[in-house]
Amino acid sequence: MTDTLDDLKIWCEDDYELPEEQFAIEDEDESLHPAISGKTIYRATNSLVSRMGFQPNSARQVQSTSDRYEKGLNSDKHKIVAELQYINLFRSFVGHSALRPAQHFVLHPAQDSAQDSAQDSAQLVAQLVAQLVAQLVAQLVAGSPAGTISADVLHRWRQQIMVVVTSLQTDPAKHRSFVDDAEQLVALGKLDDALDLIYERADEMMLAGEFDALNHVIDGLDPDTLSVDVTLGILTITLPARGKLVARKTFFERAESSIRAKGEWTEGLLTGLL
Amino acid sequence: MQKVSNQIEKPLSSIATAAVAIGIANPSHPHQLHTGVIHRMADGGLRMLHLAWHCVLRNDQPEPQYLCVSLGFDERRLRQLATMCRRIFYKNQQSGVPYGFAPPKDSFDVATGAYLLQESQVGLTCASFVLAVFHAVGLQLADYSSWPTDRPGDRDWQSWVVKMLERDPENAAHAKCIMRDIGSVRFYPQEVAACATIASYGVLAKFNDVEDIAENIRKKCQ
Numbered sequence: 001m002t003d004t005l006d007d008l009k010i011w012c013e014d015d016y017e018l019p020e021e022q023f024a025i026e027d028e029d030e031s032l033h034p035a036i037s038g039k040t041i042y043r044a045t046n047s048l049v050s051r052m053g054f055q056p057n058s059a060r061q062v063q064s065t066s067d068r069y070e071k072g073l074n075s076d077k078h079k080i081v082a083e084l085q086y087i088n089l090f091r092s093f094v095g096h097s098a099l100r101p102a103q104h105f106v107l108h109p110a111q112d113s114a115q116d117s118a119q120d121s122a123q124l125v126a127q128l129v130a131q132l133v134a135q136l137v138a139q140l141v142a143g144s145p146a147g148t149i150s151a152d153v154l155h156r157w158r159q160q161i162m163v164v165v166t167s168l169q170t171d172p173a174k175h176r177s178f179v180d181d182a183e184q185l186v187a188l189g190k191l192d193d194a195l196d197l198i199y200e201r202a203d204e205m206m207l208a209g210e211f212d213a214l215n216h217v218i219d220g221l222d223p224d225t226l227s228v229d230v231t232l233g234i235l236t237i238t239l240p241a242r243g244k245l246v247a248r249k250t251f252f253e254r255a256e257s258s259i260r261a262k263g264e265w266t267e268g269l270l271t272g273l274l
Numbered sequence: 275m276q277k278v279s280n281q282i283e284k285p286l287s288s289i290a291t292a293a294v295a296i297g298i299a300n301p302s303h304p305h306q307l308h309t310g311v312i313h314r315m316a317d318g319g320l321r322m323l324h325l326a327w328h329c330v331l332r333n334d335q336p337e338p339q340y341l342c343v344s345l346g347f348d349e350r351r352l353r354q355l356a357t358m359c360r361r362i363f364y365k366n367q368q369s370g371v372p373y374g375f376a377p378p379k380d381s382f383d384v385a386t387g388a389y390l391l392q393e394s395q396v397g398l399t400c401a402s403f404v405l406a407v408f409h410a411v412g413l414q415l416a417d418y419s420s421w422p423t424d425r426p427g428d429r430d431w432q433s434w435v436v437k438m439l440e441r442d443p444e445n446a447a448h449a450k451c452i453m454r455d456i457g458s459v460r461f462y463p464q465e466v467a468a469c470a471t472i473a474s475y476g477v478l479a480k481f482n483d484v485e486d487i488a489e490n491i492r493k494k495c496q
Contacts, residue, residue, distance in 0.1 A: 050288070072458060176279055191318075191353070192316035192353075192356075192360075193316060193317070195353065195354070195357040195360075196316065196357060196360065199358075199361050200322055203361075228350055229275065229350055229353060230352055232351065232353075236354045236357075236358070236411050236412060239411075239412055266348050267475070267478060268348070268475025269348055269350070269351065269472065269475075271475035271476045272411075272412030272413055272414065272475070272476070273412045273413070
């Protein structure tokens with residue numbers, strides 16, 4: 001798996017052409033969506049990657065679903081349905097047998113089985129995402145129908161793959177958010193890509209109405225550890241939703257103090273962003 | 275005016291992140307100026323994002339006849355502006371942005387970059403498009419309320435736009451829709467460029483502040 005990830009990383013960074021035979025799709029992977037196109041690949045990868053910290057997140061989601069059952073909060077059905085859909089997202093890509101622990105939990109949502117199920121599914125998800133990425137690259141290299149993948153889509157897709165690959169290689173257990181991924185891109189000198197990523201992920205969360213989750217992300221940010229550009233990106237992109245993001249005001253205030261403390265303040269830098 | 279330069283005085287390569295462009299788009303219509311936002315792309319190249327016509331949003335290499343207006347904002351804020359330009363183009367390049375006479379505020383969903391088409395918001399001109407892009411990232415250039423409405427020639431120009439739109443049957447419904455806005459405030463491209471010369475954090479350009487600067491910019495474009 002490591003070799004595969006290394007090759008993927010090289011491909012993403014250096015326009016390295018993957019040898020097709022190295023990434024041939026195996027027979028057992030026929031469960032991959034048959035009508036796959038460039039757009040579908042992009043959306044699918046995007047959906048996977050945008051689930052911030054997919055490993056601990058999947059564990060947490062399964063666990064929290066279980067909690068709701070245990071506490072009798074069945075009125076929150078739409079949440080549970082959403083989380084089952086989340087599990088189904090993976091199932092749709094990797095075949096019905098791959099996420100057996102998660103499926104078991106879906107059928108038997110009890111507290112005592114949740115922890116094991118969550119851990120198992122988290123581990124599987126980590127492996128399967130890597131496999132999925134390899135499969136999708138193979139599909140792409142093998143030759144998708146002409147015109148289905150634009151250069152722009154390919155470029156964005158590469159960025160996302162690189163983030164996934166890097167996160168799998170470094171610290172898979174670490175909770176990640178799109179802001180972490182953006183900072184990683186900043187560290188690689190890809191500032192514009194980092195800002196594009198922040199705008200894109202925030203876009204997805206706002207479109208999905210995930211204001212609580214976005215608020216949670218902002219609440220967990222420490223401006224001292226963020227670059228000024230990423231801080232500005234977060235404040236800019238969340239500007240119209242400031243009424244729905246209660247953590248944003250505190251983040252704004254902390255951001256100002258932090259930027260001043262770093263000696264990077266210029267007069268008016270945050271004007272218009274409160 | 276020292277912030278306004280042609281590309282011989284100041285080559286485009288000197289633009290670090292973003293600038294406002296102003297010039298004559300079509301030499302056969304020398305009195306009609308056009309404006310857009312020049313921004314640096316992730317690949318290092320410069321593009322000019324501009325609303326060329328109804329649902330024709332372009333992100334071209336800036337043409338040599340355009341003057342550039344340097345901006346008085348921190349480069350880090352301009353980087354957000356450039357990011358928003360990419361986002362707006364990415365989200366609207368297929369459907370475009372409608373042409374109309376709506377005010378330039380709350381025109382784009384800052385999160386998605388998509389043009390927010392609503393009953394009171396049916397389209398922009400090239401000039402109000404530029405104002406709207408800046409507005410979307412918290413860098414409002416002008417005090418819109420200080421602009422006069424119904425100046426001589428405004429109605430004629432707005433009626434001409436409607437007439438041009440009506441030529442294409444596909445745009446007939448939209449033309450009918452914006453017809454009701456004839457007489458509403460019009461921002462001229464040179465006025466937007468003039469706003470860009472004096473705007474800074476929290477300082478919104480008022481019409482009276484930019485009138486003379488705009489006229490000088492217009493002359494420099496000729």
